[in-house]
Amino acid sequence: MKDMTASALADKEKISSDSGNDYIRDFLSYIESVRALSENTVKSYSNDLGQWKRYMRDRDLDPVSFTKEDAALYAEYLQDEFEERSVLRKLTALRTFYGYLQKRRVVRSDPFMDISMRQKSRRLPSVLTEAEVMELLSLERKTFRDERDHMLFLFIYNTGCRIAEAVSVDIDSFEFSKRRILIKGKGGKERFVFFSPSTAEEIKDYLKKREIYLSELGKESEKAFLIGDKGGRLPFSSAHIIFDKYRALLGWQKEFTPHTLRHSFATHLMDRGADIRLVQELLGHESISTTQIYTHVSRGRLKKVYEDTHPHAKE
Secondary structure: OHHHHHHHHHHHHHHHHOOOHHHHHHHHHHHHHOOOOOHHHHHHHHHHHHHHHHHHHHOOOOOOOOOHHHHHHHHHHHHHHOOHHHHHHHHHHHHHHHHHHHHOOOOOOOOOOOOOHHHHHHOOOOOOOHHHHHHHHOOOOOOHHHHHHHHHHHHHHHHOOOHHHHHHOEHHHEEOOOOEEEEEOHHHOEEEEEOOHHHHHHHHHHHHHHHHHHHHHOOOOOOEOOEOOOOOEOOHHHHHHHHHHHHHHHOOOOOOOHHHHHHHHHHHHHHOOOOHHHHHHHHOOOOHHHHOHHHHHOHHHHHHHHHHHOOOOOO
16 A cells, blocks of 8 residues: 555656646556547547646646646636537546546546536526626726726726636737737637727726836836736736636626626627627637527527517517
8 A cells, every 4th residue: 555655646746747748648548458449539538638738738737736626617618619519528538537547546536526517518608797897897996906907807808818818918919009919819829809999098007007016016027918916927816816806796696707708798799789700700719609609698689689670579
């Protein structure tokens, strides 16, 4: 038993140092040679685990320290990027992988265990009403932290960016003359997102306050647009804590995450008549089938079109 424990501890150090490369490779070898799964299945698992590994690398995570909260955020990320069938397959690959790590005593539990895959993937995204967005953006701001939080919300709602994209924006990314920003999205693909004239003025005002705040900390050289309390780039994990804080502050019972604002951005565009392919481009979705979920969310628009155009609707 002592030898096995020592081996497991060594394995943990190994997986932490290389983001799981060795264990993923061993797992793929295991399902191919021991479980005798098909070549296509092994390739599919390899692709899905490779994508997850890149996600962790971008956020300084590793499989051993991966928590249930991290798993929930990753499932949310998958929902926003892929069709239901793909989400189910990717989560199945991860549950199988963690089952393998449990057998090897590398981890004690599966962080994806409590995620109901079918219920999670079929759930429509939470969306704020336009009135709720106004309530959020009208909150009083007394400190720079309040200003930063406000800008985080305003930026995502105005651009539709993913949270990872938002926190990666630098101050020299803005083209104020064209009111746009070049974003590097999933897979390194680039796209432009846009902001309104009033938002441009708020961004400029925020940048002045940001400069003063960084000067007080002696960190004038910082390039990140959204900064943390200590003056560095706002951490991905801190952004989610901020959303939880304001959900409690506003007393909202509904889900409120960075994805909620992104979903609200897309839904409100659809409600006001935006073409689905334009929304797809703004969101950076590879497939229009991913964007089509907003045709389900935007029922208010469909009802209004019916009432305004059907000859019997007003009888």
